[in-house]
Amino acid sequence: DANEHNYYLVNGTEGTGLGAIAAGCRFLAAYPMTPGTGVMNFLASRAEKYGIVVEQAEDEIAAVNMVIGGSFAGARSLVTTSGGGFALMQEGISLAAMTETPLVMVDAQRPAPATGLPTRTAQEDLLFVVHAGHGEFPKYVVAPRTPKDAFELTEKAFYIADKYQIPAIILLTESLVDSSATVEAPIHKEEFLQRFVVEGGDHYRRFEITENGVSPRAIPGGKAPVRVDSDEHDEEGYITENLEIRKMMVQKRMKKMEGLMGELTAPAKFNLDAPLILIGWGDSWGAIDEFATGRNDVGYVHYTEVFPIDPSIKQELEGKRLVSVEGNFTGQFASLLRSETGLTVEHIGRYDGRPVSANWIEKTLQEEGII
Structure with a gap:
């Protein structure tokens, strides 16, 4: 079947x-x-x-x-x-x-x-x-x-x-x-x-400046000489103190973030019409889903790809009360989401070494006066 x-x-x-x-x-x-x-x-x-x-x-x-x-x-x-x-x-x-x-x-x-x-x-x-x-x-x-x-x-x-x-x-x-x-x-x-490895030839440049920031990668021992250095380097892989090249190399590496954003899958979303939206990441999903299921007043957004974060989620969450549910004291994902979107995110945290559970979420939200 x-x-x-x-x-x-x-x-x-x-x-x-x-x-x-x-x-x-x-x-x-x-x-x-x-x-x-x-x-x-x-x-x-x-x-x-x-x-x-x-x-x-x-x-x-x-x-x-x-x-x-x-x-x-x-x-x-x-x-x-x-x-x-x-x-x-x-x-x-x-x-x-x-x-x-x-x-x-x-x-x-x-x-x-x-x-x-x-x-x-x-x-x-x-x-x-x-x-x-x-x-x-x-x-x-x-x-x-x-x-x-x-x-x-x-x-x-x-x-x-x-x-x-x-x-x-x-x-x-x-x-x-x-x-x-x-x-x-x-x-x-x-x-x-897919490995994205090239053979390269005589004119191979390991750190070539490209439009998307990704340079051709050859494996040592092939046709191309592969020069690699932990110091800042030019396109050929030679150490450089040229500050213009340094600036271009930083920009080249950071350019990859644009492509990376396009690889992200949207977070899981549930009942976003609710006034209270819980935010979670990682293995807290089961507990958050169990708590929210069957309630009209609670929805959630839950992430598995936690960096980078697509800031466009802001449009969907503006005007809602947002509370992150995390296994830490400081609300680390709340901080990350705030810094990427400017949204106001409160948090409740469990840090006694036990996993977040649906019962714990309910009890803690009640204690904090959130529900």
């Missing part, structure tokens, strides 16, 4: 790992850190079957630089960690941005700061990840709702990293990676296997 769906019992770890395999990931380097270790273990246990090299590095700095090296050499590569390890990777993220090397990262969040609660859940790394790496450069950040999303967005992250030659970061949470859910079969997109 064509109407029959295939359903699978999958947790967020498996969804992410299967998405990486489907995307053609060939190399993973990581230093174990709960709750990101599961993705590493998942790929390690299937390394032989799918031809993946998995390396447990001596630390997170080595791990991210190994993965940048793997990507530079032409293999789709992944690094997995949690917030504390992600903190150590900042210089590597910036290196990938300057050398325009695709970089795919998993940050599985847990309550912080420092070691925090390693086996509990949180949504506390959003602004850190969005602003990761020193200097200004484009990046793509996703936060799946479900294990199905984890598969599909992991596959898309590899595609976006390759297409725009930028860091792509997958924000998971402990509750998502460790929770099993019955989901419809994820959709594998063949187009996400």
